[in-house]
Amino acid sequence: MPTEPALDLVLEKKEALADGVVELTLRSPDGRDLPPWAPGAHIDIVLGDGLVRQYSLCGDPAERSVLQVAVLREPASRGGSAYVHERLAIGDAVEVRGPRNHFALAGARRYIFIAGGIGITPIVPMIAAAAAAGAEWHLFYGGRTRTSMAFADVLEDRHPDNVSIQPQDEAGILDLLEILADPAPDVAVYCCGPEPLLAAVEAECARWPQGALHLERFVAKPGAAEGPSRSFEVELAQSGLTLTVPEHRSILEVVSAAGVDVYSSCQEGTCGTCEVGVLSGTPDHRDSILGPTEREEGQAMMICVSRAVSARLVLDI
Template structure:
């Protein structure tokens, strides 16, 4: 899930390495936390709050999970994984097949959900969406910022890191299990825009959509969200044939209505990093040198879409007959 004001340029290269699953523990109903260490005991890749990691599982499965440990701890990488009832195989594999001592291939970390500088923060978490916010609230606390976390979930037992957050931060954290208090009162949270406040939200799509509506009258750039599933209607629109010129490879390719730019580029033999192929992870983000993209991702902000200088080639298309890409 990602609709965020993002820091940094396009990814130029990513770390891909094998790590050891050192610990697998249950941290809530249906949620396991995985702790990875380097095979040689050396430092793991650097990351900042908001980053996620690709787990390259067996059978060609690649799934993205938010890092939820301490960025200052260079000895481990930690993610938490919810067993999804409608799993396409990733969470089921993690829960049922991964075991302590297993060697796992990972890629990243990648961060399109960075914590911006702000006077105040309002963090809104839904269920497993709390995972990227755990290191964020720690960073906000370290910065001496004013912040609040409102955390909703189905039940208390299903809410990972609940006790840890409450014990560490006290009344800055508001826990709202749905079976006890109902849905989060977003009207009360968001009715009055607060200057200097950055709103960070991660959770299921209904929560994200509701927070987007609630922040529609807030200042531009105040809302930061992360998606790991496509936004409803993201891929709507005509599917015309167009050309893509690959500026670095010296090739011009035709993208038919039933193919993505990514598929056509890969079939031409030009290597491109990709992962989700749904417009959510940002791995295939590509610079646009000419032409107007038809953005169908669930990641770029309105400002970034308007700029038109980058696009997710796994789902986005062209608004004209031709695009020139930095590939």
């Protein structure tokens, strides 16, 4: 299946940030500027052995000469983090796709940032942007131990009044009931971290105004892709084709088999590469990216996992 055009970069620096966390600095071999990006963006890194992994950008968007990501060495690694930590070396060529952004920083009067472990990475540039804009904000950052928490010291030093660092071995887990006690208007909640934290924040924000909560997942939400599986038709408006999607095949598989080029990557509904516009019909959203408002509007869908409520969808491909 086709993928996005790639950037051929080189690993300029590999630096330990915390226990089990390394920061990668990637640069073009010829020194040219890299694509622009905004806080919340991530890239795909194509690793050896056919692995493709998504990592949040954690540097300065104004610095166009490099892209920076931080990678946690996962104990139960499926191969990606182990490759980065054990095999990727300074000077290696690195293929990158993106950036793309499904976790963009919306305008708000005040921000509540909640990070768990390596989930701090997309939050770092968001904090810089919020501070530069003069917005009110506070970061609540939890982790296993202080030494495992990347960026903790620098954030605490730069913003001592706006940052609460809470290592679990010192002070227990974040008190989300207290942090999210006041569903105030014009307050945006941004959260990234492990699934238990995301699920708990979602539960606490159920009484907040719709659209206040913004989450990012790099692993599919449990049960997100499950549901009844029946056949339906897709009309491809640009290609002039009408195809049948059977019960046990995805839209992406059917469209690609018909010879229509569609970018794709994770095929789990988490990276957003295969997002397409919906011109008519009602999608059955099974991704782990779109928020409630976007799902209700039904103007886009991830065709690697999502299906159809209606008998027919017209897609902008």
